[in-house]
Amino acid sequence: MKIPDLTELALRNLRESLLRNSLTTIGISVGVASLVAMRSLGMGLQQLASRRLVKSGLFDTVFVTSRRDLRNYDRDDQRNGPAPGESRILDEPARKEIENLPNVIEAYPDIRFITELRYQDKPHLTMVSALPESAKSNDAFEGMQGSFFSSDTAPEVILQKAFAEELLGKTSKPGSDDVNVAELAKPLLGRELTMRYAQRQGSQSAAETNRNTSTTGKENTLSGAAYSVVSREQELKIVGVSDLDPENMRGPMRAKVFLPLKLGESLHIMQPTDLRELARAASDQPVYSSISVRVRNPKQVQSVEDSIKKMGFTTFSILDATRSLRQFFAVLDLFLGIFGSLALAVASIGIVNTLVMAILERRREIGIMKAIGASDGDVKRLFFTEAGAMGILGGIVGVAFGWAIGQVINLGTNIYLKRQSLPPENFWAVPWWLVAAAITFAFAVSLVSGWYPAGRAARLDPVQALRYE
Amino acid sequence: MTRDKNAIRTEDLRRHYRMGETMIRAVDGSSLQVRAGEFVALLGSSGSGKSSVLNLIAGLDRPTSGNVTVQDRDLALLSREELAKYRLHVVGMVFQSFNLIASMTLAENVELPLRFSEVERSKRENRAREALERVGLQARMHHRPSELSGGEQQRAALARALINRPKLLLADEPTGNLDSHTGTEIMDLVREFNQQLGMTVVMVTHERALAERYAERMIFLADGKLVGDQPNPVGAEQVMQS
Numbered sequence: 001m002k003i004p005d006l007t008e009l010a011l012r013n014l015r016e017s018l019l020r021n022s023l024t025t026i027g028i029s030v031g032v033a034s035l036v037a038m039r040s041l042g043m044g045l046q047q048l049a050s051r052r053l054v055k056s057g058l059f060d061t062v063f064v065t066s067r068r069d070l071r072n073y074d075r076d077d078q079r080n081g082p083a084p085g086e087s088r089i090l091d092e093p094a095r096k097e098i099e100n101l102p103n104v105i106e107a108y109p110d111i112r113f114i115t116e117l118r119y120q121d122k123p124h125l126t127m128v129s130a131l132p133e134s135a136k137s138n139d140a141f142e143g144m145q146g147s148f149f150s151s152d153t154a155p156e157v158i159l160q161k162a163f164a165e166e167l168l169g170k171t172s173k174p175g176s177d178d179v180n181v182a183e184l185a186k187p188l189l190g191r192e193l194t195m196r197y198a199q200r201q202g203s204q205s206a207a208e209t210n211r212n213t214s215t216t217g218k219e220n221t222l223s224g225a226a227y228s229v230v231s232r233e234q235e236l237k238i239v240g241v242s243d244l245d246p247e248n249m250r251g252p253m254r255a256k257v258f259l260p261l262k263l264g265e266s267l268h269i270m271q272p273t274d275l276r277e278l279a280r281a282a283s284d285q286p287v288y289s290s291i292s293v294r295v296r297n298p299k300q301v302q303s304v305e306d307s308i309k310k311m312g313f314t315t316f317s318i319l320d321a322t323r324s325l326r327q328f329f330a331v332l333d334l335f336l337g338i339f340g341s342l343a344l345a346v347a348s349i350g351i352v353n354t355l356v357m358a359i360l361e362r363r364r365e366i367g368i369m370k371a372i373g374a375s376d377g378d379v380k381r382l383f384f385t386e387a388g389a390m391g392i393l394g395g396i397v398g399v400a401f402g403w404a405i406g407q408v409i410n411l412g413t414n415i416y417l418k419r420q421s422l423p424p425e426n427f428w429a430v431p432w433w434l435v436a437a438a439i440t441f442a443f444a445v446s447l448v449s450g451w452y453p454a455g456r457a458a459r460l461d462p463v464q465a466l467r468y469e
Numbered sequence: 470m471t472r473d474k475n476a477i478r479t480e481d482l483r484r485h486y487r488m489g490e491t492m493i494r495a496v497d498g499s500s501l502q503v504r505a506g507e508f509v510a511l512l513g514s515s516g517s518g519k520s521s522v523l524n525l526i527a528g529l530d531r532p533t534s535g536n537v538t539v540q541d542r543d544l545a546l547l548s549r550e551e552l553a554k555y556r557l558h559v560v561g562m563v564f565q566s567f568n569l570i571a572s573m574t575l576a577e578n579v580e581l582p583l584r585f586s587e588v589e590r591s592k593r594e595n596r597a598r599e600a601l602e603r604v605g606l607q608a609r610m611h612h613r614p615s616e617l618s619g620g621e622q623q624r625a626a627l628a629r630a631l632i633n634r635p636k637l638l639l640a641d642e643p644t645g646n647l648d649s650h651t652g653t654e655i656m657d658l659v660r661e662f663n664q665q666l667g668m669t670v671v672m673v674t675h676e677r678a679l680a681e682r683y684a685e686r687m688i689f690l691a692d693g694k695l696v697g698d699q700p701n702p703v704g705a706e707q708v709m710q711s
Contacts (some may be wrong), residue, residue: 005584016572368568373557462529
């Protein structure tokens with residue numbers, strides 16, 4: 001029999017026992033719905049978690065430090081490889097080399113220092129960090145008041161809200177989240193801050209000073225390795241107040257005051273590494289304590305990390321830290337999938353039951369069809385088509401049903417979140433492939449369920465079947 | 470190879486089956502021949518094995534031993550699939566209880582064998598209409614069997630048996646559920662198929678009168694064995710007359 005004929009006959013037969021077949025189909029759709037609901041929940045949660053992390057700029061960032069940085073010396077990858085003293089210095093040429101690696105968007109030095117900021121003649125000691133322009137798109141500045149730096153060299157600052165409170169002389173109650181950033185920002189935006197910092201001054205003049213003051217010939221000054229440290233002040237304009245909570249962040253984001261990166265570099269602020277590298281004959285070129293490398297796609301983080309390691313540096317990425325988190329989601333997904341499939345397995349028993357009943361009921365009809373020339377294959381295919389049709393119908397209804405369940409749960413959760421004064425989130429993801437996969441899976445399950453009844457119908461002895469009243 | 474002039478031939482045909490402890494010999498060594506275009510009646514009381522012989526000829530059942538040859542085909546050599554094709558193209562069957570599918574209209578019932586032989590939809594409809602016209606049911610095409618009288622249902626069954634233009638018409642008590650007037654109408658149609666379309670007819674019946682009136686030859690069965698085979702002395706003339 002041709003497929004259109006089979007389908008027509010199958011649908012007609014399904015309509016004949018409408019109630020029973022509808023119940024079976026509903027069974028399948030409940031199974032599919034639970035599968036879709038479970039999988040969507042798993043994926044939605046995973047997307048939620050990774051969306052947050054990706055937006056925070058952590059998943060696509062590799063932190064590079066020199067092996068010479070002995071603070072990390074205990075780590076395994078530190079112990080193998082050249083001794084710290086012989087390994088490369090993390091300087092400007094190294095930064096350029098890293099930036100030229102494939103899939104790297106940018107590599108910028110982490111400039112971070114603790115210094116004094118004066119506002120209305122009152123000193124405040126805090127951590128300052130320099131940010132590249134790309135940080136603008138960062139999730140961290142989502143709820144920011146004011147604007148981002150007008151240029152990468154502008155003498156401007158963005159304050160973290162806790163520091164803004166400090167400047168205004170307010171004390172935030174511990175644990176309270178509801179600080180109104182807009183209110184904090186109003187009196188501060190456009191005002192000037194004075195930053196006092198230690199500047200590393202060029203070696204030329206420093207070397208000369210050195211020569212002049214040196215009295216004994218025993219103290220040899222290595223040329224180009226000397227510099228002086230000068231205390232300086234810089235006026236900075238407050239352009240933004242960020243809503244960011246530094247405790248949740250890592251790397252440069254942990255500071256309370258942010259500068260544009262190029263400005264930070266041009267100020268030649270004294271870094272802790274400068275002292276360390278002084279012991280070695282170094283050039284005037286700045287040496288970085290660490291470099292942040294932004295990678296085009298979180299998937300390429302591993303390969304970029306590997307190439308940087310080959311250059312002789314130590315790397316760290318959040319991907320290393322979240323490996324177990326991702327494992328957890330994979331297992332969660334699997335379990336949700338298994339629970340979802342259980343309902344479908346129960347539904348498939350329903351299909352077997354319905355079709356076996358149908359065979360008993362339609363025994364005579366099968367006998368007639370065989371007597372007038374239907375082959376075993378025709379009968380088998382007819383029952384298969386009926387099972388498949390129930391599977392597809394159940395799959396379509398189930399996907400719709402599962403989607404609806406998701407919407408309801410999402411709505412309910414968001415009402416709850418709103419009551420807890422938390423922003424609404426989408427816990428639910430029903431991608432197209434899941435829709436297609438669920439319907440295909442329901443179809444496949446129904447065909448497997450139809451296997452036994454269809455075979456039984458096909459083997460039915462027509463003489464017996466016709467005698468049966 | 471010489472062509473068998475017999476449309477049907479059985480040789481030492483046996484069909485035994487076990488029912489609990491006892492062995493039932495439904496057909497027990499019967500050999501018979503039916504010529505092409507002949508109208509033969511298989512007579513016998515109930516349990517004589519006449520329906521079993523018909524089922525073996527129809528390819529619905531396989532013999533325990535012996536063989537059935539229909540139009541030079543040894544049915545024993547056919548696979549299940551080939552046997553289904555044989556039933557589809559060579560044999561048309563009518564039954565005592567009509568055996569129409571209740572959920573289908575007459576037209577759908579009649580065209581069902583054409584679906585199995587994968588005939589195109591447009592051709593199917595025309596052929597079903599023609600077949601129903603031939604039995605005088607064109608007006609009832611879109612009715613379901615339950616809306617029709619027994620005689621009409623049997624006529625529809627005849628139309629269905631005819632649809633694939635088979636050479637053989639096998640009828641199992643075709644008038645058994647009908648009153649005598651309607652039965653006559655059906656039998657007239659069967660005779661028409663036999664004479665106008667040249668179909669070989671084998672009809673199982675326990676009514677000797679019916680056999681005498683329509684069949685050219687009568688074969689008697691008892692306990693699965695052939696007990697008589699005689700040309701119809703009365704019927705031959707009646708056939709001539711009509």
